[in-house]
Amino acid sequence: MAEELKVFRTWSSRFALRIIWALKLKGIEEYETIFEDITNKSPLLLQYNPVHKKVPVLVHNGKPISESLVILEYIDETWKHNPLLPEDPYERATARFWAKFGDEKTCTDEIDKVSDLYIDCHFKVEWKEQEEAIPQVMENLKYIEEQLKGNKFFGGETIGYTDIAFGWTANLLSVFEEVTGMKLLDEEKFPLLSAWMQNFSDVPVIKENWPPRDKLVIKYQATREKYLAAAAAGGPK
Amino acid sequence: MAEELKVFRTWSSRFALRIIWALKLKGIEEYETIFEDITNKSPLLLQYNPVHKKVPVLVHNGKPISESLVILEYIDETWKHNPLLPEDPYERATARFWAKFGDEKTCTDEIDKVSDLYIDCHFKVEWKEQEEAIPQVMENLKYIEEQLKGNKFFGGETIGYTDIAFGWTANLLSVFEEVTGMKLLDEEKFPLLSAWMQNFSDVPVIKENWPPRDKLVIKYQATREKYLAAAAAGGPK
Numbered sequence: 001m002a003e004e005l006k007v008f009r010t011w012s013s014r015f016a017l018r019i020i021w022a023l024k025l026k027g028i029e030e031y032e033t034i035f036e037d038i039t040n041k042s043p044l045l046l047q048y049n050p051v052h053k054k055v056p057v058l059v060h061n062g063k064p065i066s067e068s069l070v071i072l073e074y075i076d077e078t079w080k081h082n083p084l085l086p087e088d089p090y091e092r093a094t095a096r097f098w099a100k101f102g103d104e105k106t107c108t109d110e111i112d113k114v115s116d117l118y119i120d121c122h123f124k125v126e127w128k129e130q131e132e133a134i135p136q137v138m139e140n141l142k143y144i145e146e147q148l149k150g151n152k153f154f155g156g157e158t159i160g161y162t163d164i165a166f167g168w169t170a171n172l173l174s175v176f177e178e179v180t181g182m183k184l185l186d187e188e189k190f191p192l193l194s195a196w197m198q199n200f201s202d203v204p205v206i207k208e209n210w211p212p213r214d215k216l217v218i219k220y221q222a223t224r225e226k227y228l229a230a231a232a233a234g235g236p237k
Numbered sequence: 238m239a240e241e242l243k244v245f246r247t248w249s250s251r252f253a254l255r256i257i258w259a260l261k262l263k264g265i266e267e268y269e270t271i272f273e274d275i276t277n278k279s280p281l282l283l284q285y286n287p288v289h290k291k292v293p294v295l296v297h298n299g300k301p302i303s304e305s306l307v308i309l310e311y312i313d314e315t316w317k318h319n320p321l322l323p324e325d326p327y328e329r330a331t332a333r334f335w336a337k338f339g340d341e342k343t344c345t346d347e348i349d350k351v352s353d354l355y356i357d358c359h360f361k362v363e364w365k366e367q368e369e370a371i372p373q374v375m376e377n378l379k380y381i382e383e384q385l386k387g388n389k390f391f392g393g394e395t396i397g398y399t400d401i402a403f404g405w406t407a408n409l410l411s412v413f414e415e416v417t418g419m420k421l422l423d424e425e426k427f428p429l430l431s432a433w434m435q436n437f438s439d440v441p442v443i444k445e446n447w448p449p450r451d452k453l454v455i456k457y458q459a460t461r462e463k464y465l466a467a468a469a470a471g472g473p474k
Contacts, residue, residue, distance in 0.1 A: 037261045051338060051380055058448060063327050070333045077326040089314040090300050166320055 008045050008057040010038055012211045012219060014168035015128045016056035021164050022072050024205040026079045046131050060141040069099055072161060084161045098154065099165035100146060101140075119177040134184070138197035141190055145186035152199055160204055163196075242268035245294040247275055247283050249448045249456060251405030252305040253293035256370075258401050259309050260444040263316045306336055309398060321398045335391065336402035344345060371421070378427055389436055392455035400437055407434040408447050414458045 005028070009016030023031060026180050036045055036055050046062035048057045058074065059067045065071050076084040128129035144166070147154055177183050187194040200206055242265070246253030260268060273282055273292050285294045285301035295302045295311065302308050313321045321330050381403070384391055391399035414420050426430040435444055 046269050060327075065327070065330045065334070067334055067337055070337065073333065074326050074330040077329060089311050090297075090302070093302045093311040095306055095309050096310065097302070100304055100307065202443060 003030075003059050004059070006057075006059040007031055007132065008033060008034045008042075008048065009055050010036050012216060013055050014172065015054075017168060017211070018068045018164050019056045019058055019071050019075070020209050021167060021206060022075045022080065022084060024209060025084070025159070025164075026075060026082050028079065033060045041099070053091050067167065069096075069103065076161070084155075085136055086160065095154070095161045098144070100163045101143070102203065114124065131220075136187075137184060141185065141193060146188050148196055153196065159200060159206075163200055167200060169202045171213075172216070173197075175213065175216045175220055178217060179224050191223075221224060240267075241296070241298050243271060243294075243296040244268055244291050245273055245279075245285065245296070248272050249453060250292050251409065252291075253400050254313070254405060254446065254448070255305045256293045256295055256308050257446050258313045258404060258443060259321060259471060261446060262317050262396070262401075263319070265316065278303055279470050306333075306340065306402065309401060320438045321392075321401065323392065323397065331384075332391070335381070337358045337404050338380070339366050374421060375426075377407070378422065378430060382427050390433065393438045395441055396437060396443075400433075404437060404443065407437045407443075408450075409453070410434075412450065412453045412457055415454060 005023075007016070007019055007023070009020070023029075030041050034044070036042060040056075041053060043055060045055065046053055047226060048059060049066040050054075052064070052066060055070060056066075056068055058071045060074075060078070085095055120221070147162075151157075154157045156164070159167075173185055184192060186198075242260075244256055244260070247256065260362060268273070270280070271279070273279060275292075278290060282292065282294060283290055285296060286292075286303040289303060291303070292378075293303075293305055293308060295308045297311075297315070302311050324331055384399075388394075390396045393401070396404075410422055422431060422434075
């Protein structure tokens with residue numbers, strides 16, 4: 001019986017991108033992609049993820065799975081070849097810890113999870129929040145840099161779970177830099193992380209599945225405009 | 238060689254309690270417990286969990302693991318008998334989804350993660366936030382109630398990962414009710430969840446390892462006083 005496999009995503013969601021990468025790394029090419037418009041979500045998305053109403057959702061033989069890190073584990077446990085997580089329990093715990101760290105470090109009203117600190121730094125440039133955010137980002141980056149000591153990827157010689165979890169930074173940070181004219185990731189201070197970004201981006205499966213850069217620049221230019229307008233109006237609500 | 242196993246906890250941490258329960262459910266009795274004072278954390282705790290500086294930390298043969306849900310998975314993968322997670326990948330994903338839901342539903346400045354909504358409801362009673370928090374808690378409880386249809390525990394007939402993740406509610410909600418005089422979990426509206434709380438509390442390993450109720454009441458009376466004082470002073474900062 002042919003398996004039914006569907007991915008609900010948006011063109012730009014960094015969480016959904018994780019699922020695409022994981023499937024491709026597993027060599028799974030046969031799946032249907034449903035592109036959602038987050039301003040007008042489909043009834044199917046709301047049915048499959050009634051709790052969070054968000055992409056990504058993976059539907060496997062009728063069963064929906066939500067939350068990108070949960071989906072990654074599901075993919076890894078369902079298709080066991082080309083493992084994303086290492087075998088050793090301690091290494092697995094380490095991978096989960098850092099993926100969770102990336103996703104939960106901060107929490108804002110505007111944009112939830114992950115990258116918030118990066119995004120704050122880049123886009124809240126006019127507010128005092130930025131002064132507080134930058135040292136925090138630097139501290140976080142230092143922790144992440146340390147994880148790469150002696151390794152090409154977080155997963156060792158090949159990319160795995162943590163690489164996929166942090167993967168969006170390898171693309172989006174340079175978009176943020178282009179849009180805001182601000183450079184956070186200094187190659188001299190973070191040589192391993194800088195090298196990782198290049199190594200990660202060079203993996204064919206990753207490179208071939210980035211959202212179009214010009215569209216991302218336009219998207220984040222709009223974000224920038226919104227923040228600038230809010231700053232001109234006296235800062236965030 | 239005897240294994241070295243240490244748990245860094247506080248007397249009341251609901252996250253640390255998960256680790257104690259999991260070890261006991263695995264039949265692991267031989268471990269050292271280090272009780273931390275969160276107002277004066279030990280150098281060892283800071284060394285083992287430099288990123289979050291929080292309990293619980295499990296140290297296994299010199300290797301520290303942090304983040305309670307990550308530790309639960311580590312325990313389950315290291316000692317495979319009496320599994321906490323089910324075998325089926327979809328059921329595992331479901332368990333992880335709900336545990337994550339419980340831990341990440343909200344995010345406030347005061348108290349991070351989990352229970353925040355419950356705590357908001359109980360303690361922010363004087364502020365308008367409470368009006369917003371109650372319907373949200375009810376919605377969350379409805380989702381959780383649904384997961385118990387046809388099951389005694391989230392894990393089926395025996396307690397598992399999700400039960401352990403939600404387990405604190407079976408104890409603390411009644412403490413909150415006693416302290417604030419407010420009842421959120423209506424047995425008629427949530428019969429399955431109410432039954433689950435009783436069933437969960439009745440499991441010997443769970444019952445024997447609750448923090449002392451009188452101390453919890455005193456702790457949350459102090460929390461209540463703090464919120465009342467803040468309300469009298471014109472609400473939260």
